[in-house]
Amino acid sequence: MLEIALIILYILIALSLVIGLLINGVKPSKTLAWLLAIFTIPVGGILLYIMLGRNRRKKKLSQMREGILEVPSYSMDPALEQMHRKYRKLMTLVESASHYPPTDDNVVTLLEDGKQAFHNIFQALEDAEDYIYLQYYIFEEGELTDKLLSLFEKKKKKGVDIKLIYDGIGSYSLSSSYIKRLKSMGVEVFPFLPFRFGRFLASLNYRNHRKIIVVDGQVAFTGGINISDRYFKGDPNLGRWHDMHLAIKGPAVAHMEHVFISDWFMVSEQKIEMRCSPDSARKWEEDTLVQIVPSGPDDVFPTIEQSYLSIINEASEYLYITNPYIIPSAEIIKALQIACLSGVDVRLLVSEKSDSKLVDWTVMSYFEDFLKAGIRIYQFPHGFLHSKIIVSDDEVATVGTANIDVRSFEHNYEVNALIYDKTVAKKLKKNFIMDCAESQEVQRDDILDRPEFQKLKEGLARVFAPLL
Template sequence: MWTTIFIVIYVVIALAIVVSLLLHGAKPSKTLSWLLAIFTIPVGGILLYLLLGRNRRKNKLIRIRDEALPKIPESSGILMAQAEERYRKLMRLVYKNSQFPPTDKNRLTLLKNGKSTFESIFGALESAKIQIHLQYYIFEDGELANRLLHLFERKIAEGVKVKMIYDGIGSFSLSKSYLKKLLEVGVEVYPFLPFRFGRFLSSLNYRNHRKIIVVDGKIAFTGGINISDKYLKGDPVLGKWHDMHLRIEGPAAAHLDHVFAMDWHLVCQKSIPPLTQPVIAMDNHSSGKLVQIVAGGPDDDFPSLEQTYFTIINGAKDYLYVTNPYVIPGQAIMQALQTCARSGIDVRLLVSENADNKIVNWSVRSYFETMLKAGIKIYLFPDGFLHSKIIVSDDAVSTIGTANLDDRSFEQNYEVNAVIYDRDFARLLKEDFLRDANISRMLSYQEYVDRPFMEKLKEGFGKVFSPLL
């Protein structure tokens, strides 16, 4: 009897999922894969689908009320009109997807590796007069965390309001004792979708991968660096941890603050009141940069970061240089990269030779043969682990942020990038890329084709699981 009841319930649930897949499946290939899994893996197929397979663009994870967020000033359209014609399409795309217009008069500082990044961050935090907003995917106990705690305590005593978000899974190791200390000194702190059995299946796969700090609405930081001592001391297994971060002073900082406000409402359903004191805008500086913020997540109607990367790749005329540790491209990005290289454009990819995850590394390398055959030059960075997420093209446009070139960043994670339309800044990133490429090993097509059979087998295994990584 109980067996019959179980089978009936299982069939009803399976049929309900089938209907949902037919109505809301994002991609035919994935829809077919999930249908096969549900009917060939008893129980496990349904659990995997509930955990990893639901289309969040149709079934919103969390909805935000417009009135809960600060208003973004209307774009005059002048900056888009003055920009190079080939980048107006990209600007319009980002604006339609994220509602952030390009802003000028921004002062940018490129921060390479942990030491320079945290020196700049702590300097900005010390200058705070009104508020500090901070959110990270990984926030770990250690010297950096303790230093932040003491700084927060001092600034709160001075009347500065401090708000903090940490990802519930990425920062799973963050101790309860540290969180208690934050609350005791007056920090408002919330986790993003923490591990809870009641919503385990609906939220585990959807993470906030953003790294944002905003001070008084006018100085902001974003990029690939998390709050972890490994950025200063290195990793005991991988060695040095290389990464890139960006300091923004100017109107684009306020747009990053808007992203934080959206996430703040997600974690606690509270709105952030407008600043009670005027924020002094950056002076009209001759070296001000044109910057546009692009934010994306599984609740958006379109994959904002994927479309941004796709447009930058397709817009390349002379060269396209990509630094990223997790290049697991979907069909659209792979076709764009191949088309770019096959049309004679200098396409180069810089990835870490060492990896922090074996299966992810196998998956990344499973795409190398196709890329090399298309003419894409691949460089393996040998010194520690390279974690930067950067694209630069044609001495004209570049992007730095949190998004990798994989489906997780495009479909499951909440991410944010800065797109910079500036020749001097693009050349700076290009020079940095070439310096790293010069100390890296360039992979040849023949060398890769002749790799051992077991490596090919591991990569095939990794490629099968790449949509889930």
């Protein structure tokens, strides 16, 4: 009788989850994947869904986040707006969804790989006089964090306010002793959704993948680079990590600061005021147009995914994408295919190997869909290529933290910088072509002729792609 009762209970729980899937309007591909998991993996399927499947898009992770601080307004030079008419819809889309308008009078510096990025970051931190805000998905102890510890101690003695957010899962290896040392010197430290037994199932799937530094409202950094020695030492399995980061000066810094303050309130319940505004930012000789694009699971719209789709749809000459995790939605696949079939030069640059075999198989499972439309694919062999870049038509680029997958679009807190600038776009285009020259182009015949066992692994991985 007990066994029958447990079976009935299991069936009722499974049915209730299925009803929830249908009521919440989950995409059909995800619904089918979760149905498969729930009904073919006894007990484990239900646990997986509870941990990873529940959609909190309409159930905000923090109601307190809503309206804590109004986004700083900004009025762009009308002449500059006229210059970028082609991307006016993209600008409006992002502003409507996230409330962050584009700003001009910015200086954007591309920081390729860890050595260059950390040189610029530490230089800015050394110059800090008022405050330092940091936020990282991976904050991993090593030479970099030891150097930060010494710098923070020196800056705190001079009265600099330092606040740090680290992700509770991404920075799982961060020791309590290191955190205690930070707090003992006066650094304010909070984790984002840390691992706790009672909240594990509710929080595991929602991570803060952003990488942000703001110094004195004068300079901000963002991009793909985490705080980890792997960016200049490498690791045994993947070698050196290659990535792209940005240093931004100008009015866009205020919007980066607003993103941090919003997240700070979420983790600490402390409301802090903006210390800079776009209108009070220093005017620079350069005049780069930048728009900050944050996105998260509690937003009404998946803003970053929509911005990617808009760039793809507006491309007329070329579209070059660098990303290690290209596990696209059906909408992204169709948009890329349409662009290429319409005569746009579409190329994808991925890493030959990543930090997950399952991800490798899943990424490769989409190659045939791309190649049959004429999209060219290159695999970068020298270490792990971790950059998240799109550049198009020598006019627009996006650099940031978001991958091209469901996790970045729907489950993670991410932030990108949209750059409407010919000089920056041409630099990124040049870098892309150089990287492709060092990479192996994927041939359609090789994909069609790959072993059946490889196809099986990719097929199984792809079934669970909506869950990754």
